[in-house]
Amino acid sequence: MTSLPLLSVRDLVVEFQTGEGIVRAVNNVSFDIPQGKTIGIVGESGSGKSVTSLAVMGLLQKPAGKIPQGQILFEGQDLLKYNEDQMRKIRGNQISMIFQEPMTSLNPVFKVGEQIAEALRIHKNLSKKEAWEKAVHLMNQVGIPHPEISAHKFPHEMSGGQKQRVMIAMAISCEPKLLIADEPTTALDVTIQKQVLELLYKLQQEYRMSMMFITHDLGVIGDIADDVVVMYRSNVVEKNHASNIFMSAQHPYTKGLLACRPKLGANPKRLLTVSDFMTEDGQEKIVPSERVQVFDKESVIEKDEKVLLEVKDLVTQFPIKGGLFGRTVDHFKAVNGVSFQLKKGKTLGLVGESGCGKTTLGRTILRLVEPASGNIIYDGKDITHVYHEELRQLRRKMQIIFQDPYSSLNPRMTISDILTEPLNIHKIGGSRAEKLDMARELIEKVGLKSNQMSRYPHEFSGGQRQRICIARALMLKPEFVICDESVSALDVSIQAQVLNLLLDLQQEFGLTYVFISHDLSVVNFIADEVGVMYAGKIIEMDKASRIYKNATQEYTRSLLSAIPKGQTKQAPTLTV
Amino acid sequence: MTKYIIRRLLYMIPVLLGVSLIIFVLFNVVSGDPTAVLLGKNATVRQMADLREQLGLNKSLLSQYFDVVKSAFTFDFGYSWATKQEISHMIWQGAYPSLCLSVPAFVISTILSLLISLMVAYYRGKGIDLFVRIICIAGMSISALAYILFFQWFFAYKLGWFEISGFEPEFPAFISYVALPAVIWIVLSIGPDVRFFRTVILDEIYQDYVRTARAKGISEMTILFRHVLRNALIPIITYVVIQIPSLILGALLLENFFSIPGLGGMTLNALNSSDFPVMKAMAVMSSVGYILFGLLADILYTAADPRIKFK
Numbered sequence: 016m017t018s019l020p021l022l023s024v025r026d027l028v029v030e031f032q033t034g035e036g037i038v039r040a041v042n043n044v045s046f047d048i049p050q051g052k053t054i055g056i057v058g059e060s061g062s063g064k065s066v067t068s069l070a071v072m073g074l075l076q077k078p079a080g081k082i083p084q085g086q087i088l089f090e091g092q093d094l095l096k097y098n099e100d101q102m103r104k105i106r107g108n109q110i111s112m113i114f115q116e117p118m119t120s121l122n123p124v125f126k127v128g129e130q131i132a133e134a135l136r137i138h139k140n141l142s143k144k145e146a147w148e149k150a151v152h153l154m155n156q157v158g159i160p161h162p163e164i165s166a167h168k169f170p171h172e173m174s175g176g177q178k179q180r181v182m183i184a185m186a187i188s189c190e191p192k193l194l195i196a197d198e199p200t201t202a203l204d205v206t207i208q209k210q211v212l213e214l215l216y217k218l219q220q221e222y223r224m225s226m227m228f229i230t231h232d233l234g235v236i237g238d239i240a241d242d243v244v245v246m247y248r249s250n251v252v253e254k255n256h257a258s259n260i261f262m263s264a265q266h267p268y269t270k271g272l273l274a275c276r277p278k279l280g281a282n283p284k285r286l287l288t289v290s291d292f293m294t295e296d297g298q299e300k301i302v303p304s305e306r307v308q309v310f311d312k313e314s315v316i317e318k319d320e321k322v323l324l325e326v327k328d329l330v331t332q333f334p335i336k337g338g339l340f341g342r343t344v345d346h347f348k349a350v351n352g353v354s355f356q357l358k359k360g361k362t363l364g365l366v367g368e369s370g371c372g373k374t375t376l377g378r379t380i381l382r383l384v385e386p387a388s389g390n391i392i393y394d395g396k397d398i399t400h401v402y403h404e405e406l407r408q409l410r411r412k413m414q415i416i417f418q419d420p421y422s423s424l425n426p427r428m429t430i431s432d433i434l435t436e437p438l439n440i441h442k443i444g445g446s447r448a449e450k451l452d453m454a455r456e457l458i459e460k461v462g463l464k465s466n467q468m469s470r471y472p473h474e475f476s477g478g479q480r481q482r483i484c485i486a487r488a489l490m491l492k493p494e495f496v497i498c499d500e501s502v503s504a505l506d507v508s509i510q511a512q513v514l515n516l517l518l519d520l521q522q523e524f525g526l527t528y529v530f531i532s533h534d535l536s537v538v539n540f541i542a543d544e545v546g547v548m549y550a551g552k553i554i555e556m557d558k559a560s561r562i563y564k565n566a567t568q569e570y571t572r573s574l575l576s577a578i579p580k581g582q583t584k585q586a587p588t589l590t591v
Numbered sequence: 592m593t594k595y596i597i598r599r600l601l602y603m604i605p606v607l608l609g610v611s612l613i614i615f616v617l618f619n620v621v622s623g624d625p626t627a628v629l630l631g632k633n634a635t636v637r638q639m640a641d642l643r644e645q646l647g648l649n650k651s652l653l654s655q656y657f658d659v660v661k662s663a664f665t666f667d668f669g670y671s672w673a674t675k676q677e678i679s680h681m682i683w684q685g686a687y688p689s690l691c692l693s694v695p696a697f698v699i700s701t702i703l704s705l706l707i708s709l710m711v712a713y714y715r716g717k718g719i720d721l722f723v724r725i726i727c728i729a730g731m732s733i734s735a736l737a738y739i740l741f742f743q744w745f746f747a748y749k750l751g752w753f754e755i756s757g758f759e760p761e762f763p764a765f766i767s768y769v770a771l772p773a774v775i776w777i778v779l780s781i782g783p784d785v786r787f788f789r790t791v792i793l794d795e796i797y798q799d800y801v802r803t804a805r806a807k808g809i810s811e812m813t814i815l816f817r818h819v820l821r822n823a824l825i826p827i828i829t830y831v832v833i834q835i836p837s838l839i840l841g842a843l844l845l846e847n848f849f850s851i852p853g854l855g856g857m858t859l860n861a862l863n864s865s866d867f868p869v870m871k872a873m874a875v876m877s878s879v880g881y882i883l884f885g886l887l888a889d890i891l892y893t894a895a896d897p898r899i900k901f902k
Contacts, residue, residue, distance in 0.1 A: 074802065106806055107807035111807075120799045122800040123896070124897060133809065134808065137809060182803070
């Protein structure tokens with residue numbers, strides 16, 4: 016006889032009242048979380064997975080969100096029948112939650128120690144002093160160095176990984192029976208992600224908690240989930256033991272999710288996407304054989320292309336101010352003597368963690384930041400010190416695609432305005448009708464419809480917006496594009512589509528890319544050569560096909576080992 | 592911190608030089624010959640020349656500019672043309688009645704507005720929120736003159752609760768003189784204050800850290816007063832502190848209608864009688880006030896928000 020599950024969600028329906036009528040965000044969702052087990056809930060943005068977790072916490076936006084049907088049984092009691100006061104005693108005490116954005120999820124004006132102590136004081140009736148001591152103890156437990164000192168820090172004085180540890184300490188402070196983790200590692204670098212996942216797994220074992228782990232990336236939960244629930248468009252499409260999901264997924268959407276993450280060592284020409292497995296209306300389809308072609312990057316015959324970009328001993332520094340009148344007292348070298356060559360039509364991948372100088376390097380190459388010394392030679396011409404008209408001409412040929420498709424599009428401009436603006440600046444394309452034709456052509460190239468061009472950015476999803484950003488960068492027909500973490504903010508399934516698109520466009524227009532990312536598996540897929548950056552320097556550089564096999568630097572190996580394997584803890588390790 | 596304050600005070604020097612220059616250009620260069628205004632249309636050339644000599648208008652422009660600069664640092668503004676009194680003394684005298692009216696009115700209206708906006712934020716989207724918003728708009732839409740006339744007629748004349756106008760410096764006698772204008776002040780400022788505070792607080796209420804606080808099981812009241820208010824303080828500090836210099840300078844309209852002998856009334860008289868030295872003095876004083884209270888606001892930020900550090 017099986018014991019009663021800790022949490023049992025039965026036929027849950029969640030609806031939102033919006034301007035355009037009622038939208039069903041969760042449709043007849045049922046699943047169980049047994050005592051001490053971890054359930055992974057997987058799906059893309061908008062699939063209803065976060066809404067489900069907020070419903071469990073009783074934190075749905077009111078009065079817009081309604082639950083017309085279903086039960087959420089926690090230890091046999093239906094939480095939906097609880098009033099606000101009863102729910103408050105459950106929240107943070109019996110069920111607690113960790114959120115995606117450690118940057119904004121902590122209150123910026125309170126010490127982190129206080130924030131951890133707060134839940135203890137409410138639920139456990141501890142005195143101020145006792146709660147603080149317990150908070151310090153918890154910070155030690157989640158691996159924050161010097162907890163006595165760190166407890167006095169404010170959130171902005173900590174790194175993203177440390178903040179997420181604080182969130183975890185806060186969540187486990189009252190020893191909850193259920194921990195809900197909503198994309199807890201998505202905003203973090205891969206190396207930090209690995210540490211946080213290990214920490215969560217360790218704590219779950221120690222505290223014998225049940226865990227509900229929500230993510231868009233199946234690869235992430237392989238190591239910790241016992242069971243996996245796959246959600247797609249508000250519905251549960253597949254439920255099974257993690258090992259079964261990874262070894263023999265049934266639903267085409269699950270298959271697509273498993274296939275779309277780039278894998279080290281396998282070199283497909285293009286990544287498989289969900290749409291290769293499933294039609295628009297959810298019917299399974301046969302994956303065309305040419306889509307699974309793998310090729311050896313090294314066997315590609317090297318055409319003797321000329322060098323398009325050469326960087327020599329480049330240094331970029333930022334002043335450190337001090338003294339009475341804020342004079343510059345020292346410099347911080349964000350880029351510290353970087354050299355490389357990049358041939359036309361090729362892609363250089365730059366990997367490294369936040370703060371290693373990869374973004375500054377990209378911006379310096381584009382002359383958005385002034386270099387302190389060194390040379391940038393583009394197309395045989397030294398561009399380190401060109402200004403005014405010459406620089407403007409150069410900008411036509413060199414473009415950049417930024418990380419965050421949400422904030423890099425002006426919310427008050429329509430797509431057609433956004434796309435034609437670069438043409439206006441550089442006085443290209445004659446009449447407005449001609450410019451619009453050019454924009455229309457490009458927007459279809461990146462996979463959107465030209466009749467959507469009178470819309471505003473907020474009417475598009477994240478992946479669609481990144482396509483718009485790509486189209487904007489390509490409007491001036493550049494030769495050289497820097498992609499600065501251009502797929503990091505996207506769901507894995509969307510990431511695969513955008514990576515494929517970048518490769519298609521490279522082939523069609525002969526583009527040269529510098530691709531900046533913290534994720535080695537992504538860089539390994541898209542780049543011809545990979546440079547690993549650490550503390551402002553490129554510490555290792557090699558062909559993409561070789562670097563994952565013969566990494567010479569310890570740091571590179573640690574980046575490689577941090578990549579989620581996409582395997583289960585029970586399953587035997589698969590050799591690729 | 593001390594370093595920062597010293598630096599900010601030193602930055603005042605170029606700012607005050609600039610302010611003095613603008614005031615000097617406006618009054619001594621652009622505005623033409625004040626003697627024609629002071630002596631009327633029947634003045635002889637001789638009389639005008641004598642007066643110019645007497646007022647120091649024959650001095651070189653550079654030395655006149657220097658006088659303005661000096662006044663910005665020493666607060667010695669010379670003598671009024673109209674009353675012949677020492678201006679610094681006049682300001683000193685007028686400040687007291689002005690403050691008797693403005694300080695209580697300002698403190699009460701700010702606290703009241705803050706409480707109302709917190710309440711409205713708590714009940715956001717419900718009937719009471721809508722009701723308060725409508726009242727705010729209605730209150731802002733009615734002219735100050737309408738309030739003044741109605742309040743004077745109803746509370747002072749009909750009910751006889753307060754004095755219609757005038758002022759007495761003794762406490763508690765002055766209360767019956769300043770109560771009506773103070774209430775009108777509060778009524779006038781609650782509308783815009785509540786609307787501003789409400790927006791600031793609602794901006795915060797949808798932040799991620801509020802969701803975290805709810806997930807901890809904290810009650811909505813504690814979230815509002817502890818978490819949200821602390822974060823909303825920064826824009827509120829700017830808004831409130833930057834109003835303080837105008838308290839000292841007095842309320843032009845209210846002081847005039849209630850015959851309170853404050854700085855507002857003094858400025859109005861100076862305007863009517865082309866009393867340039869008094870106008871210059873008030874212009875200089877308000878610049879100094881804004882600079883000093885701007886600095887105060889910046890210092891208060893660091894107390895409210897640990898992310899802001901003096902550089």
